[in-house]
Amino acid sequence: xxxxxxxxxxxxxxxxxxxxxxxxxxxxxxxxxxxxxxxxxxxxxxxxxxxxxxxxxxxxxxxxxxxxxxxxxxxxxxxxxxxxxxxxxxxxxxxxxxxxxxxxxxxxxxxxxxxxxxxxxxxxxxxxxxxxxxxxxxxxxxxxxxxxxxxxxxxxxxxxxxxxxxxxxxxxxxxxxxxxxxxxxxxxxxxxxxxxxxxxxxxxxxxxxxxxxxxxxxxxxxxxxxxxxxxxxxxxxxxxxxxxxxxxxxxxxxxxxxxxxxxxxxxxxxxxxxxxxxxxxxxxxxxxxxxxxxxxxxxxxxxxxxxxxxxxxxxxxxxxxxxxxxxxxxxxxxxxxxxxxxxxxxxxxxxxxxxxxxxxxxxxxxxxxxxxxxxxxxxxxxxxxxxxxxxxxxxxxxxxxxxxxxxxxxxxxxxxxxxxxxxxxxxxxxxxxxxxxxxxxxxxxxxxxxxxxxxxxxxxxxxxxxxxxxxxxxxxxxxxxxxxxxxxxxxxxxxxxxxxxxxxxxxxxxxxxxxxxxxxxxxxxxxxxxxxxxxxxxxxxxxxxxxxxxxxxxxxxxxxxxxxxxxxxxxxxxxxxxxxxxxxxxxxxxxxxxxxxxxxxxxxxxxxxxxxxxxxxxxxxxxxxxxxxxxxxxxxxxxxxxxxxxxxxxxxxxxxxxxxxxxxxxxxxxxxxxxxxxxxxxxxxxxxxxxxxxxxxxxxxxxxxxxxxxxxxxxxxxxxxxxxxxxxxxxxxxxxxxxxxxxxxxxxxxxxx
Ligand code: PEP
Ligand code: MG
Numbered sequence: 224x225x226x227x228x229x230x231x232x233x234x235x236x237x238x239x240x241x242x243x244x245x246x247x248x249x250x251x252x253x254x255x256x257x258x259x260x261x262x263x264x265x266x267x268x269x270x271x272x273x274x275x276x277x278x279x280x281x282x283x284x285x286x287x288x289x290x291x292x293x294x295x296x297x298x299x300x301x302x303x304x305x306x307x308x309x310x311x312x313x314x315x316x317x318x319x320x321x322x323x324x325x326x327x328x329x330x331x332x333x334x335x336x337x338x339x340x341x342x343x344x345x346x347x348x349x350x351x352x353x354x355x356x357x358x359x360x361x362x363x364x365x366x367x368x369x370x371x372x373x374x375x376x377x378x379x380x381x382x383x384x385x386x387x388x389x390x391x392x393x394x395x396x397x398x399x400x401x402x403x404x405x406x407x408x409x410x411x412x413x414x415x416x417x418x419x420x421x422x423x424x425x426x427x428x429x430x431x432x433x434x435x436x437x438x439x440x441x442x443x444x445x446x447x448x449x450x451x452x453x454x455x456x457x458x459x460x461x462x463x464x465x466x467x468x469x470x471x472x473x474x475x476x477x478x479x480x481x482x483x484x485x486x487x488x489x490x491x492x493x494x495x496x497x498x499x500x501x502x503x504x505x506x507x508x509x510x511x512x513x514x515x516x517x518x519x520x521x522x523x524x525x526x527x528x529x530x531x532x533x534x535x536x537x538x539x540x541x542x543x544x545x546x547x548x549x550x551x552x553x554x555x556x557x558x559x560x561x562x563x564x565x566x567x568x569x570x571x572x573x574x575x576x577x578x579x580x581x582x583x584x585x586x587x588x589x590x591x592x593x594x595x596x597x598x599x600x601x602x603x604x605x606x607x608x609x610x611x612x613x614x615x616x617x618x619x620x621x622x623x624x625x626x627x628x629x630x631x632x633x634x635x636x637x638x639x640x641x642x643x644x645x646x647x648x649x650x651x652x653x654x655x656x657x658x659x660x661x662x663x664x665x666x667x668x669x670x671x672x673x674x675x676x677x678x679x680x681x682x683x684x685x686x687x688x689x690x691x692x693x694x695x696x697x698x699x700x701x702x703x704x705x706x707x708x709x710x711x712x713x714x715x716x717x718x719x720x721x722x723x724x725x726x727x728x729x730x731x732x733x734x735x736x737x738x739x740x741x742x743x744x745x746x747x748x749x750x751x752x753x754x755x756x757x758x759x760x761x762x763x764x765x766x767x768x769x770x771x772x773x774x775x776x777x778x779x780x781x782x783x784x785x786x787x788x789x790x791x792x793x794x795x796x797x798x799x800x801x802x803x804x805x806x807x808x809x810x811x812x813x814x815x816x817x818x819x820x821x822x823x824x825x826x827x828x829x830x831x832x833x834x835x836x837x838x839x840x841x842x843x844x845x846x847x848x849x850x851x852x853x854x855x856x857x858x859x860x861x862x863x864x865x866x867x868x869x870x871x872x873x874x875x876x877x878x879x880x881x882x883x884x885x886x887x888x889x890x891x892x893x894x895x896x897x898x899x900x901x902x903x904x905x906x907x908x909x910x911x912x913x914x915x916x917x918x919x920x921x922x923x924x925x926x927x928x929x930x931x932x933x934x935x936x937x938x939x940x941x942x943x944x945x946x947x948x949x950x951x952x953x954x955x956x957x958x959x960x961x962x963x964x965x966x967x968x969x970x971x972x973x974x975x976x
Contacts, residue, residue, distance in 0.1 A: 236264040236373060237380060237436040237500040244384055254285035261377055262287045265370055267358035269338060272346075272381070273299070273306050274354040277405070281306050281355060288359065289333040297330050304328035306355045309343040313352055313516035315371050316343045319363045339363040344374045347512040348382040351611055356381065372499050379501065379509040380435050406631045409606045411581075413626035414592045416929065417601030418644050419579030420637070422554055423617040425610075426561030435505040440498050447493055447503040450543035454536065457543075458484045483536055493540075504544050511537040534562070553577055558619040562610060566590040566704050570680070574598055579621035581628050583609040586867075590703050597678045599929065603628050654932020658689030662938040664917065666945070670938050671923040672931050673729075675903060678704070679717065682724040684928035689935075692728035694925020695851065695903040696721060698774065699735045707745055708770075711777050718781035729788055731851065731925075732778055733830065734771060734803075736760045736792040755865055760793035765802050775810040779821055787822040790851055794829040797842045803827075804846065830903075832856035837885055844896040851925070852889060854904025858882060877906050878915060878961040880954040890920030901925055910937040910976040911965055918946040933975075940974050 243256040254272060262270035269288030273281040279301035283294055299306050308326040309316050321327055321341035343357035356378045358366070437443040458481050483489060489510070496506035514533050550559075550568075553576040563584045569591050580595060585604030595602045601623035613619070613630055620629040620640045632640060662670040673694030674684060678701075684690070701709050701717055709717075721730055738759025742748050751757035764771040778787060791803040804827050815821045828849035831837060834857070844850070854877070855866055861882055864871040875882075886902075893900030901923035906912040908930030914937055916924065926934055946968070953964040969976045 235500075236261070237376060239264070240377060240380060241436050251285070255287070257381070258285045259287040261356075261374070262358065265358055265366075265373060267342075267360055269357075269359035271357050271359075272354060273357070274346075274385070275310070275352060279310070281310065283333070284354070286333075293330070293333040297333055299328070299330075304330075305341055305343055306357065309345055309355045309357075310352055313345050313347065313513075315345075315375065316341070317366050317371060318342075319365050321359070337361050340366065342366040342370060342374060344371065344378045345516065346378045346382045346385070347516050348385075352516060353382055353385055372495065375509065375513075376496065376499055376501055379505060379512070382512075383435055383505075383508075406629065406633050406636070407612060408627055408629045409609060409612070411603045411606040411609075411626050411628060412585075412587060413623055414582070414585055414587050414604045415580075415595040415600055415602035415623050417579070417599060417621075417623040418640070418647055419556075419558060419601045419621040419623075420640050420644060421556035421558040421578040421619060421621075423560050423613050423615055423619050424550070424553060424557045425613070425615050426550070426559055426564060435502055437497070437500055437502045440500055443497045443501070443503045443506070444494055446544060447497045447506060450503065450540055451490060451493070453543045454540050455484050457539070458536075483533055489533070504541060507537050507540050507544070558621055560609065560613050560619070564591050566594040569594050569598070569600075570704075574600070579619070579623075581606055581609060581613075581619065581621055583607070590700075593700060594678065594680075594704070596927065597676075597680045651932065654936065655687075657932060657935050657939070658687075660689075660935070660939070662935045664938055664941045664943040666942050668917070668922060668943045670917060671901070672935055672938075673731075673901070673923070673925040674928045674931060675925050676721070676928075677701075679720060681928065682721065685724055685728065688928040688931040690728070690928060690931055693721065693725060693730040694901050694923065696730055696732045697736065698732055699737050699741055702735065702737065702743055703741060705745075708743070711773050711780075714774060714777035715781045718778055722781060722785070729786070731788040731790055731828070733790050733792055734761075734778075735764060735774055737770075738763045755859065755867070761791050761795075761799050761803060762793070764791075765799060765806075768806055771803075771806060772810060775807055776814060779811055779814050780819060782822045783820045784823050786824045786826065788826045788828070790828040790830055790849075792830045792853065793832045793856065794843070795833045795835045797836075797839055797846065800829045800843060800847060830856075831889060831900075833860050834885070837889060840889065840892045841896070844892060844898045847898065849899040849901070850889070850893065852886070852900065852902040852904065852921075854886075854902055854906045857885075857904065858906075861885065876960065876962055877912060878965065880957065880961065883915065883919065883950070883954060883961065886916065886921075887919045890916075894920060899923060908934060910934060911962065911969070913937060914941055914946060914969075914974065914976065915950060915961070915965065917941065917943055918950045920947075937975055940972075942972070 239260045240257060243253055243260060246253060248256070258270040258272055262268065267288070269286065271286040271289055272284045274284045275281055281299040283289070283297040286294055301307065302311060305316060305318070305321060305324060305326055318324055318341045320339050322339065338359040338361055340360040340363055341357065343355050345352050346354040346356055356374060358374060492510045493506055496509050497503050501509060511534060550572060553573050555576050557577050558579040558581060559572070559577060560581050561583070563582055564580070569580070577600065580600055580602040582602065582604040583606055585602070586592065587604070592602065601621045603621055603623055603626050606628055609628070617631050618637070620632055620637070622628065629636065629640070662672050664670065671691050673692040674688055674690035675695040675697070676682070676684070676693050677697035685693070701714065718732065736759070737743065738757065739754045758766070778789060789807065791800060794800045794803070807825070807827060811821050811825070826848040828851060829836070829843060829847045830853045831850050832853035836843060858877055859866040862875040864874055866872050889900060900921060902916055902921050903925035905927070907916060907924040908926030910933055913924055913926075913934050917938070924934065949964070949968060950961070953959070953961045966976070968974070
């Protein structure tokens with residue numbers, strides 16, 4: 224029976240390691256002591272530590288039992304030998320007869336040929352492999368599960384010590400792959416515009432600050448079991464819809480969560496690790512590290528998704544154990560590095576310190592992206608391998624314009640980046656000077672520039688941007704970000720806050736546009752094959768009007784005796800508009816019956832988002848007070864190109880003559896009938912597209928707040944009639960794209976597009 228088979232054997236080894244590491248000796252001496260102590264405790268003739276270099280070669284860093292002269296001399300190529308095999312799989316390798324293994328490689332300088340038994344375990348930290356710890360014995364033997372467990376625990380402790388930086392010199396830290404030091408540029412996807420330069424803060428919310436080694440394994444096991452119980456209860460509560468900060472997972476995600484929280488194998492691994500001498504926190508970290516390393520090498524998106532769930536659970540567990548939440552105390556100029564983040568969590572961060580966000584995953588249409596844009600926080604997503612390449616404290620440049628991220632920029636590059644940030648700031652200051660100037664074209668056409676909004680955090684932008692009102696208030700955001708269905712009262716409060724902030728500037732409330740990709744986390748949904756063309760917006764609202772009715776009441780109440788501007792999304796037939804309007808009228812009558820103040824005036828409009836309604840406009844405009852073109856949807860249906868699918872979303876140019884003819888038709892009918900038409904899709908906020916829309920006859924644009932300045936500057940330099948004439952000509956010349964003609968025209972006329 225070896226020492227480790229006895230109760231407390233593991234703890235004893237861990238305690239020895241702690242005292243070796245705490246000694247005043249030089250780093251190398253401490254490492255030599257460490258491998259010696261492991262060898263002695265595990266009855267091994269050899270114990271060696273290999274650390275990984277950034278080129279993935281493995282250097283022998285300390286050994287007991289192999290030739291001391293091989294230390295810092297033996298280097299295994301990437302993937303070479305049994306050590307390479309441990310690196311490749313990120314799992315322990317336990318062999319009775321190492322030399323017969325196909326991966327075995329022989330280095331005469333180490334004098335290792337007589338050794339048969341081999342046990343190697345990865346030294347992992349946060350899923351990153353720092354090195355390999357191996358023991359060997361001359362005789363052929365199979366190391367017990369206890370031995371494997373003990374070596375893994377030591378590796379875990381070692382990883383934390385190595386990562387803490389006090390074991391290696393600065394130059395050594397640079398040379399091993401612990402801290403990538405090269406500058407690197409990663410290409411991702413633009414999620415939120417803007418530039419930021421700052422220090423990386425890892426999202427991994429609960430980091431280890433506690434002792435790694437248990438004073439008393441039984442206490443640690445109990446602490447862990449209590450935390451697991453609390454975790455299970457909180458996940459159950461979440462599943463049953465009681466409030467939580469998850470940030471909108473769907474029921475399916477919650478189901479997977481629940482399954483993991485109750486997964487016996489996961490729990491057994493945790494308890495085993497805690498019982499073997501690690502503190503409860505270190506046990507969670509170790510099991511997390513193993514899963515992460517394993518799943519990171521998995522190709523299947525399903526498995527990688529599960530990794531996210533498991534990590535999240537591990538973080539929650541650490542919180543239940545009382546770990547510190549570093550995000551509560553961000554450094555100045557923080558750039559948050561995360562796999563993904565929920566919208567509610569983003570809103571809780573200190574915006575004055577948070578300068579940017581970079582995500583390994585993330586999508587431009589996610590709720591977090593919506594919040595980030597409202598906060599004007601630069602965000603880049605889809606950065607493959609990001610978490611593997613960044614260390615806390617690294618300098619990061621976030622380029623939300625290009626969708627790129629530069630890690631650890633060289634000093635010269637950093638200077639360029641600072642210059643770009645300053646230039647952008649100056650440009651914004653120039654826009655701010657235009658704030659109170661009316662937008663009027665050179666030939667005297669007044670253009671109304673309003674802003675799109677959807678959250679309370681958008682409201683200060685009304686004054687800052689100089690918007691003339693809110694042309695589109697997306698009411699569903701409140702529902703999407705909430706943890707439960709917002710009460711009527713909560714809706715009233717939000718609408719009142721919006722109206723108060725707007726003062727006498729008009730606000731157009733768009734009724735709930737749910738369904739499609741906007742699913743409520745707390746409502747069960749049937750999965751649709753083609754959600755963009757599915758049961759969404761007014762289709763849903765008219766089939767099940769309960770939610771819409773409550774919303775209409777809230778809007779009527781918030782408006783009191785004032786003017787209610789309201790529009791209905793995705794109207795496809797005139798009948799749908801009529802039915803929506805009838806619901807609104809019924810609610811007004813009902814409120815009046817109950818003695819509430821009702822709006823003195825109601826403007827009810829329709830969003831033009833389907834080609835079908837474009838060809839019924841004359842009829843619609845007899846009933847709708849105004850129309851607003853939702854070009855995001857209208858163009859997706861016009862081109863049959865999913866706006867969420869990056870492969871096709873930008874495939875077709877909106878300045879295509881077909882699309883322009885349809886838009887021109889809308890503008891003409893609006894003029895003919897005297898019913899106002901505005902345009903509120905993203906294109907209205909892009910200068911080139913906005914110039915063309917104005918030339919087509921639109922004189923009201925509703926755009927993201929940050930676009931008001933640039934669009935106004937363009938309007939002030941635009942001759943509408945002149946461009947309209949040219950545009951008619953360009954549209955008849957299919958051989959030259961309209962955009963190309965437009966750009967040449969803009970250069971010639973000095974039009975800032
Ligand atoms: C649109 O479709 O253009 C629009 C403004 O609505 P949303 O982007 O919210 O679908
Ligand atoms: Mg839309």
